[in-house]
Amino acid sequence: MSARLPASRKTRRYEWATFEGVWNREFTLFKRFWLSTTISSVVQPIIYLFAFGLGVGTLVSQVDGISYVEFVGTGSVATAVLFASAFPGMFNTYVRRVFQRTYDALLAAPVSVDELALAEATWIAAKAGFYGSFPLIVTFFFGLTPTWGMLLVPIIGFVTGLGFAFFGMWVGATIKTIEQTTYITSIVLTPLFLVAGTFFPISNLPPGLQVAAQFNPLYHCVELVRAACFGWDLPADLYNFAFLVGFAAIMWFVAIRALRARLVD
Amino acid sequence: MPRGIVLGLLGPNGAGKSTTMRMLTGQTKPTSGSIQVLGFDIRTESKQARALMGVVPQIDNLDTDLTVEQNLMMFAVLYRVPRGERHDAVERALGIAQLKDRRDSKVTELSGGMKRRLLIARGLVHTPELVLLDEPTVGLDPQVRQELWSLIDALRAEGTTVLMSTHYIEEAERLADDVAVMSHGSIVARGTPHDLRAQHVGERATEFYGPPDRLARIEESAKAAGLATRRTGPSIAVLRSEDASVDVLADLGDGTPRAATLEDVFVLLTGEVLE
Numbered sequence: 001m002s003a004r005l006p007a008s009r010k011t012r013r014y015e016w017a018t019f020e021g022v023w024n025r026e027f028t029l030f031k032r033f034w035l036s037t038t039i040s041s042v043v044q045p046i047i048y049l050f051a052f053g054l055g056v057g058t059l060v061s062q063v064d065g066i067s068y069v070e071f072v073g074t075g076s077v078a079t080a081v082l083f084a085s086a087f088p089g090m091f092n093t094y095v096r097r098v099f100q101r102t103y104d105a106l107l108a109a110p111v112s113v114d115e116l117a118l119a120e121a122t123w124i125a126a127k128a129g130f131y132g133s134f135p136l137i138v139t140f141f142f143g144l145t146p147t148w149g150m151l152l153v154p155i156i157g158f159v160t161g162l163g164f165a166f167f168g169m170w171v172g173a174t175i176k177t178i179e180q181t182t183y184i185t186s187i188v189l190t191p192l193f194l195v196a197g198t199f200f201p202i203s204n205l206p207p208g209l210q211v212a213a214q215f216n217p218l219y220h221c222v223e224l225v226r227a228a229c230f231g232w233d234l235p236a237d238l239y240n241f242a243f244l245v246g247f248a249a250i251m252w253f254v255a256i257r258a259l260r261a262r263l264v265d
Numbered sequence: 266m267p268r269g270i271v272l273g274l275l276g277p278n279g280a281g282k283s284t285t286m287r288m289l290t291g292q293t294k295p296t297s298g299s300i301q302v303l304g305f306d307i308r309t310e311s312k313q314a315r316a317l318m319g320v321v322p323q324i325d326n327l328d329t330d331l332t333v334e335q336n337l338m339m340f341a342v343l344y345r346v347p348r349g350e351r352h353d354a355v356e357r358a359l360g361i362a363q364l365k366d367r368r369d370s371k372v373t374e375l376s377g378g379m380k381r382r383l384l385i386a387r388g389l390v391h392t393p394e395l396v397l398l399d400e401p402t403v404g405l406d407p408q409v410r411q412e413l414w415s416l417i418d419a420l421r422a423e424g425t426t427v428l429m430s431t432h433y434i435e436e437a438e439r440l441a442d443d444v445a446v447m448s449h450g451s452i453v454a455r456g457t458p459h460d461l462r463a464q465h466v467g468e469r470a471t472e473f474y475g476p477p478d479r480l481a482r483i484e485e486s487a488k489a490a491g492l493a494t495r496r497t498g499p500s501i502a503v504l505r506s507e508d509a510s511v512d513v514l515a516d517l518g519d520g521t522p523r524a525a526t527l528e529d530v531f532v533l534l535t536g537e538v539l540e
Contacts, residue, residue, distance in 0.1 A: 011310075011312045011316075017342060017344075018343065021340075021342040021343040024338075024342060025330075025331065025335075028331065029330055100328065101324060101325075102326055102327075102328050104322065105320075105322065105326040105387075107290070107292055108315065109320075109340060109343040109344055110313070110315040110316040110343065110344065111343055112312060264293070265292070
């Protein structure tokens, strides 16, 4: 085929069109489902607060110097972020790759795997940051005092969500059947959110698990959320934040590599 | 490939047509060699090339979460149609797909023919210079097929270059200015349908019917006389029968002459038996 364009239009690695296209699409779906998403985001922490707060709360009134209800309320932010990011990452990627084959359609347009992955992950992370903050709002009604620091919680949720969105995309790009997601849920995700200081402090765990928790991104997320609510401990919190950024960066790399291998043969 | 023509990529299933298409968009990497599309090297500049191409895949990969119009709008954005022109581009594409009154339908509510028209319109929303059509009419009713054929013909009339893969001979015969016959991953013949016929199977073929032993005998006699044959189920066709001598014809017995077709070329070049 003969040349037509002088190679005038240089393309950059990341271009706006993909982000606009992907975010538009997600926003369209969001407008359709926002009510059910919002309701479930409000109801879930309420269930946790009642189940743990009223159940376990009668046995323990205070944990690490805060009321148990506040402990669970702030811990629920991490579970909400995890659910809002890892699951969409996993299922959307698998469904769009295998069932709908929309990834094939997008990659035939001037869209690269890298752009596609970042556009989808940032959308998921933004939603995770937004809905991840809902447990705090619910806990206000159970006695949590609003503070300015809490305005940073959506950002903490975003960074955590970005890491887990990429984690989910990596899983979605790697698994062979959709049933394999149940392994990930039971073997990886459930322990992650239990051993993160969400519903009980990790100081009560055996030493081995306490060390393991240090490598759990959700633990660092929970620590940061509690710091935002009850007061900062700067060097430690900067480390927590750096850990989350590092987790997101590693997962980004891993997810893109897996997606490239799967989508371009 | 010259501009403004319809090039038909003809070959049996598994000949490498879809793989060729995927290579042109950079979705499959060639093991060796390089590919240039519209002047861009696919190894390093596939994105620029894809921006000028429209791709209509064989498999329906429409976004089932979106409506007809939203599907088109998404690709108008991805194909960098300027914001002010997007609305018109989508309207034009809706017109091409004849889906203006179904713009708000979910993709899942469309019939097979409508989905295929939408897939084609999606690949045309940015008025590309080169359109890749992978088996555009496979599995469709004759009526829908004819609609799509006139659509492809209209594209050519507008000066768009079309690369169309098909395993329907008739489709290639009717639409393609130029045909490339593929077999086992490479092009085994290339030319206009007319030239391919003239070059490989001559003007006429003669069909002979009869019990299997008669067909076998005719096949042998034709081979002895240096004529190519092809089995077509109940009959055997002796190709280039206009070249056969009177003696040979007498030996073959009664047959029905017919014009040579592209199908004769296809079978001759890609083999009677598919692996």
